Amino acid sequence: MNQFFTRLDKALERLYVWAGAAAAMFLVLVGVCVLTSILSRLFDIYVAGVNAYSGYAMAASSFLALAHTFREGGHIRVALVRSKLAPTAKFWLEIWCLLVATAMSSYLAYYLVYLAWISWKFEEKSEGAAATLLWWPQSIVAIGAIIFAVSVFHGLIRVMVRRDPDAASAAPTALTAK
């Protein structure tokens, strides 16, 4: 049983990193889209909807990176109270933060899945030249939101099991916390 959980812990950890890597590729795709629009303008070739695609890639990148960023301590928070507390109080405060975060991230994931499902059901298309089927990018965003919700809940369990308030998310460094 214990071994199962250790494996699950490791597997989830890998999932966040993979999602983060996918997010990074979408960020590169944002750059490629914009580069394409510059080049197509220079050479007078018409490429439909590049701007819309770069927006979708941006959304996909942001959401797929949520879990990885969370694990690395990249999401900012007000640490004023937290940093001054005794270990026990800090532990309970972290539990509270993670409960709120688990609730909100699951709520967000649920409705983003629902949004993608509605778009799929009614075959909604984007306005403008691209006329992409919206469920396509929306489901990537929804998957990112699900992984994020899982990572937050995972963090909650970790903090409780290890009784370590810093087990959910790495402490932010000066550079990530600007």
Place this chain on the structure above:
Amino acid sequence: MAGIALTLIFLLVLFTLLGSGVWIGISLLAVAWVGMELFTTRMVGDSMALTIWSASSSWTLTALPLFIWMGEILFRTKLSENLFKGLQPWLHGLPGGLLHVNITGSAIFAAICGSSAATVLTVGKMAVPELKRRNYPENMIIGTLAGAGTLGLLIPPSIILIIYGVTVNESIVKLFIAGVIPGIMLALLFMGYVAVWDLLGGRKDRTDTASYTMSDRFRSLGQLAPILLLILSIMGSIAFGYATATEAAVLGVVGAFAISWQQGHLTRESFISSLMGATRTSCMIAFILAGSAFLTLAMGFTGLPRAVAEWIAHMQLTPAMLIAVLAIFYIVLGCFLDGISSIVLTMAVVEPIARQAGFDMIWFGVFLTIVVEIAQITPPIGFNLFVLQGMTGRDMDFIAKAALPMFALMVLAVVIISVFPGIATWLPSKM
């Protein structure tokens, strides 16, 4: 009456969540959710998903990760060394000597990177030990670096100005152009202070007696040329309308790769770590922006922005008083929140106030950025101070005191651009 009670609950939830250390993006979502449940009968979850989807997939936002990536790439080159060696021969003879390297170095790095923590880190990495070795007083080294580091927020490309532009729907290009002159003005104020300090007896036991000939100076330009070229092409393409902010950002990424390759720093590891760093930072910001888009929607239903705007209008403050009130508000807020969060959190309420008062929104963006910059060097949450603390090992009191004159100069800058708004609005109006 019920309205006031609900509003109080709403604010209480906001402060409890933020204060207890719930991640800011999550707090914004939760507060907005509470607001929607209290004030409307709408389907909350559906509105949330739709709002967040449109906010996150907007094309204007794409400039953000690209500029961040550019900064991350250049951060991993030997830029700090180049800046120091390239600027040293030019600034050495000025009163105040090499302290000017801190300021001009920051201004230059600010023009390729939108983050003030990264600016402090990059410039300070080389300058702090070098200046210490030459017996410059430590409070001046730290103070100038803390102050000038904030230029990263103002001199384009600025992450804060992109976020402001996206939030209030103003042209990012115009905001960028508007930040140029106030940024240079602020740098000159810092330099003037250093010069005056030195002329009034600051020299003493400094040990930098090297002298430079004119040919030394021009040779040193070689160190600076690639970076200056990159800045000029980014700013030029934006200013003359050849490229949008996003397109200029892509050119910046390409240019940054070229510089990193030319210096032999472009490896598989540096590529991956710069890309992952950019992915995480832009994810963090995009998440806050998504939360704030939902919060803005919820705020609209609460009626709070309109009530506050009417209340402010009712008080019949003069524009000068309103500016003063807002400046103090943001500096106090900045004691608890970082710049990005304090802007996105308040814009739903402050934007109608600013528009009603008839402020030019481009000017207001520059004003807001300087005020938020001031908060970067104000304890207890001043990120520049934290970075400097990590770098020098001095305690927070010493660092905050060293930064105090810079704080005063930045307040002076706010007064100057309020009295002469043209400093910010003239250049964009010429476009």
